[in-house]
Amino acid sequence: MIAEASVPLSASLQGEAEDAIREITRFDAEVSAVLTHRGDGDGLSDIELAPLASVLLRTESASSSEIEGITAGARALALAAIEEKSGVNAQLVTANVAAMQKALAMSDEISIRSVLAAHESLLTGHPYADPGRLRTEAIWIGGAALSPHAAEFVPPHHSRLPELMDDLVLFAQRVDLPVLVQVAIAHAQFETIHPFNGGNGRTGRALVHAMLRRAEVTRRLTIPVSAGLLTDTPAYFDALSEYRAGRIVPIIDQFVTASFRAVANGQKLVSELDVVCRSWSARLASRQGSAARLLLPHLLNQPAVNVKFIVAVLGVTATAAQRAVAQLEAAEILSPLNANRRNRVWLAGEVLDALDGFAERVRRRR
Incomplete structure (x- = not known):
């Protein structure tokens, strides 16, 4: 139970976490300002922030899905969005976009209800996952399908889920912790609880963005944090295992590193799309x-x-x-x-x- 747990941190780790949050906030503010108030006479002042915000949301959703082995290229995702022929993976990533949107829309209310709503958006049409409902049976990760014997991890018994989720929500609503530290621990706790039959990883990463939005670290953009985690997924999974053993520093380290990577990659993508836009404006008669x-x-x-x-x-x-x-x-x-x-x-x-x-x-x- 973590609702009231103390979170001892070294000064250096706390400083790094706060630096990462400042980078995220600065990126969100800079992109918002540039694309909303360009007025630089190059014919691009009508290019609003909304499309670029959607680009970053989709790239984050794609990266979060890829962590789970669900991969779809940009073309497949674009075709799926206009309901053209696309593969199952593209449809799953598109559903993850909807889940992210639902989580962000309900970010003022970090609650079991909002988590269930995000899960339902993610897995509507997939009855095996019982979309929008906490699991009612035992599950395990790794090992054999018929028994948890030799499993890598066995989450808490389903009878404990209501109290554990209540406890997690109370922790997520605290205001006395550095934001990125709180986000990393809440995410690791969510993955440890594993409240659903499927889609736990993607829903847990949607919770990350709801918490960042609630704390007003981000106001308009979805920073591709999952893309930062995807760069080294073994280290991310190892950090979750470390958390389950009672060691919180590795998962915080992972989120700090992922945040810096996310901002760097996001800035490069925004810069490349800006060059594309300027080229279009010059070429279009x-x-x-x-x-x-x-x-x-x-x-x-x-x-x-x-x-x-x-x-x-x-x-x-x-x-x-x-x-x-x-x-x-x-x-x-x-x-x-x-x-x-x-x-x-x-x-x-x-x-x-x-x-x-x-x-x-x-x-x-x-």
């Missing part, structure tokens, strides 16, 4: 306010589009949407995915390249 130009910010978040999507997001006619696509093709901003005359899809290759580059960086083991 259409006037300000045209459908083609209004579509540009949406391509950051959704680099695979069809006419139906364009009509929905811009509120224009199908004819205007087709005209916008033609202009964007002429400027080499969009290229057709297929040669079909009906149900055609176009891709923003430069955005997909930037997103795949981000994914490749975070996979490099250190």
Whole structure:
């Protein structure tokens, strides 16, 4: 039980955790300021923060899923978002985006109810996981399927889940701890409780972002902390095991390191997308306010589009949407995915390249 537990820390570790939080807060503020108030005369002042915030949310969701072995490339995720043919993994990552969104939307209320809502968003349609409900049976990690004998870890008995989750929520609501320290411990405790039949890791990482938002460390963005953890997953899993043995320093170290990695990778991705946007603005001949130009910010978040999507997001006619696509093709901003005359899809290759580059960086083991 950790609701009222003391958390002894060395001065150096506490300082590192506070430095990491400052980096996250600074990144959130800088990106918000730059993309919301550009006005620099290069034709990009209409590129709002919302699409880029969605980009970071999706990259975080993809990284969190990849920690669990669920991998999907940027193109597959973009196609899944417009309900084009995509694999099961892309659909699972898309569901993880919804779970993250639900957790962030309910960040003012860190409660069992909000955790259950995030889990339900994550695994709706997957009855094995009993979405939105605490498990009612024993589970274990590793070993054989029929018995917990030789399992790597056996979480608490399901009869204890209500009291353990209540205790976790009380800990998450404390205001006397350094934020990143509190987040790391809450996450490790959640993974130790393992309250669900499936989806514990992804739901537990969604809780991380709800806590960061509640503490106002982040206001607009989702910092890709899972991407930082993904860079060295063995160390992350080892740190969770250390926590279960009563040693809290390793998991805090992992979150400190992951946060610095997350900011560095996030800054690089934002910079690359900014270069893409400037290039688009220079190449696109259409006037300000045209459908083609209004579509540009949406391509950051959704680099695979069809006419139906364009009509929905811009509120224009199908004819205007087709005209916008033609202009964007002429400027080499969009290229057709297929040669079909009906149900055609176009891709923003430069955005997909930037997103795949981000994914490749975070996979490099250190």
